[in-house]
Amino acid sequence: MTDESERDKSEQAAARAVAAGSTATTALAVAAPRSGGKPPRRSRVSKRTKLIVLNCISVVAGIAIWWILALNGFQFPTPPEVVEKAIQLWNAGILQQDILASLGRVLTGFLLGSAAAVPVGFLMGWYTVGRGLFEPWIQFFRTIPPLALLPLVLVLLGIGEVPKVFVIFLAAFLACVISTYQGVVNVDRTLINAARVLGAKDGAIFVRVVVPASTPFILVGMRVGLGSAWATLVAAELLAAPAGLGYRMQQAQLYYDLATIFVSIVVIGILGLVMDRLLLLAETKLTGWQERR
Template sequence: MGDRLKRIGLVAAPWLAIVAAWYGVRESGLVNSALVPAPHAVLAKSVDLFARQGLAWDIFVSTRRVFIGVAVGIALAVPVGFLIGWFRSAKAFADPLVNFFRALPPIALIPLVIVYFGVDEPAKLVILIYASFFAGVIVMYEGVSQINPLFIRVARTLGASQSEVFRKVIIPLTVPHILTALRVALGVAWATLVASELVAAQRGLGSMIQNASTYFLLDVIYVGIICIGLVALLMDLALRRLSTRFLAWQDRVGA
């Protein structure tokens, strides 16, 4: 029981410290208190937005966009990243292209996305897919290129065929990098969400933040930012659970 309480305290401590610092900054006089809404005011505003202005729907819309963008981006990134990481000729060919395009911020591509995809839902998804794809490719090919070839040589020495080597050695060794790519792409996609919802979005957390900034509704902006952080955190925790389940064999090997 004591260990459990200690763990809960460790988890709660940084959040309580942030809230205390928030109140401290507001009451210190260093910043105009009108520019820093109090935490309890932001909480009250979030309840009002949930009850009367469809905040739950905004969260759902944004989460759905991020989920689709990451799913499609990683589905494309995994085979591309594997090829680049596994074959030296593929890396020599694609590495400069990947590093060129991943350096381009998604927000800079919005005018071109509007020209080619319009302002409807596909345009928003394209921006998220773009961001997720290049984040995932980098993680995948860096991870795959570091796979120890000793495992493959041992498998072949034991008589494994090429298909067995791929199924029983390469794929299990690639799974950790796929899950890492998912987590990285998820963070990048949430960071890109506001930019993607600049494209004439009617609903979504990014759209809510943009609309609130137009009317200087700071409490609404805070609510939107906190919601993005919380939903991203919950999705990352779910991926960690998934990683623990799928990578249990690593603990056994390490033991």
């Protein structure tokens, strides 16, 4: 009788241990996605708020340094003088005209360059024939700054809008095509092989595996190409442009009008920053599946 009661107690203890172990395993399974997945919403909001505060501090500090330098011997206009000049140019309709002219050239060249770069980059990365045909020319023109081709382009295409848009197109294209190509060749081969084992054809693999995996690289290339487009635009407008922010800077240089030069610089920086933030927002939306730190 005693042996049976002891046996019952042992069985009950073992059952409790198994139940406790099962409960612990379930708790770990539930807790694991929380630790390995996205951070809590409060943590994300706190991080975003911290970044915004740091950005504001950085902007205020930069303006303060600029103001101090302007008041201590550097030939800079003060921030209020730049704001006053911007208001004058705006009231005269000059600033709007320059912004629209420059923004139109940048958007046209950048969008055309990015649209051409993506399929060429995919062809280079996915097909050996495409890589063999395009890569020598891509690498050749990458070593030549687009601005170095501007005199030749002006001779061949004239002094209208086409040569300016073309050099912007070239700058955006070269930046984006290399990034797209790297995105394709860096796709994890395990994913491609797994898709093949499951019976997927090349077309399905390209659309369902390669394109999503390459999207972050494409968007990074577009952001780099956007910066190159703005840099090329300013230099292109220094030659034979009837209007634009670069043209206005050149005209201000002739009369030593530093305030107007600073207005153009600030406007270009703001427009470039806004466009870059829009691309970053698109990257966040399109690559939400990607693990982030």
